[in-house]
Amino acid sequence: MSSGAGPTAIRLPSGHLWTLSGRLRAALAPPAPPPAVPWSTDLEDPAVGRVRLTGLLSGPPEAVCLLLLVHGLGGSVASPYLVAAASAAAGAGLATLRLDLRGADRAGEDYHHAGLTADLQAALASPELARFPHLLLAGFSLGGHLVLRYLTEEPEPRVRAGAAVCAPLDLAAGADAIDAPARWPYRRYLLNHLVEIYAAVAARRPVPVPVERARRVRRLREWDDLVVAPRFGFRDAADYYARASVGPLLGALRRPALLVAARRDPMVPAATLDAALARRPAALQVRWAERGGHVYFPAGLDLGLPGPRGLEGQLLGWLGANFG
DSSP states (O other), X not given: OOGGGSGGGOOOOOHHXXXXXXXXXHHHSOOOOOOEEEEEEEEEETTTEEEEEEEEEEOOTTOOEEEEEEOOTTOOTTOHHHHHHHHHHHHTTOEEEEEEOTTTTSSSSOOOOTTOTHHXXXXXXXXXXXXXXXXXXXXXXXXXXXXXXXXTSOOOTTEEEEEEESOOSOHHHHHHXXXXXXXXXHHHHHHHHHHHHHHHHHTTSOOSSOHHHHHTOOSHHHHIIXXXXXXXXXXXXXXXXXXXXXXXXXXXXXXXXXXXXXXXXSSSOGGGGHHXXXXXXXXXXXXXXXXXXXXXXXXXXXXXXXXXXXXXXHHHHHHHHTOO
16 A cells, blocks of 8 residues: 555545534534523614614623624524524623624514624614623624624724634635535525525515515625625625725724634635735734534634633633633
């Protein structure tokens, strides 16, 4: 047997396997959510007027720190990765707000995009959160992009730090990766959820294209051209990606930030992050996981951060080290 059959022939588990098996495990044995109460707040959008945001608020009454949790594209407060993070945070004595970005609750108020930090601003400024002297943020996938983008703007003074998991940094590169033929299952999954949100909005007010036309979209870039760009004043998808992407803005981070990325992420390939991370600022720590997929990782994940092993433990350990 040649030397090629030795260690160099060993392959890490596929990122597809980690992603799909993680979703399957979550479907068969969903994480137990912490006790929570409904939360909502209003914001005034310059184009559509009043928009109501909803979510779930958890945590002990004596908590002095709240962790805002933000889901990914097409996700919601019920997304398993968000529930698992909220449960772990409750165990660590933190309060949490699992935020539904506009539209995610399927209530038809509006829909969101990767640069719409107004939702985070409104949530953090809500009266229910006024009692917390310290705020932390954690976002997953598109939610991670939103967290990083928010931290480059004018963060609420009580915000101490933010973490992003499997976040795209270059929206154009990310869309092109999702639109590749081999990634059609992920693309179909995302578009199905986006159409659900869009149809709920269309039942309440005028939308850029009829729902039946939106159902025929087969590419994420096409969706952003037809649905996102006209609603939010972008010329087209390319203009949206150029103006909303956080990658070129990372040097403006105003708080400590953490990016957790998977080498084999099938939805946010490592290569799509390279250009943005070439000039990584000191405010951004990056941890690469050699095993794992898109937002799903081994139970014993060790990123070399403080805190217990596992994604949630590592995130909370890092956030805790930056709290205070």
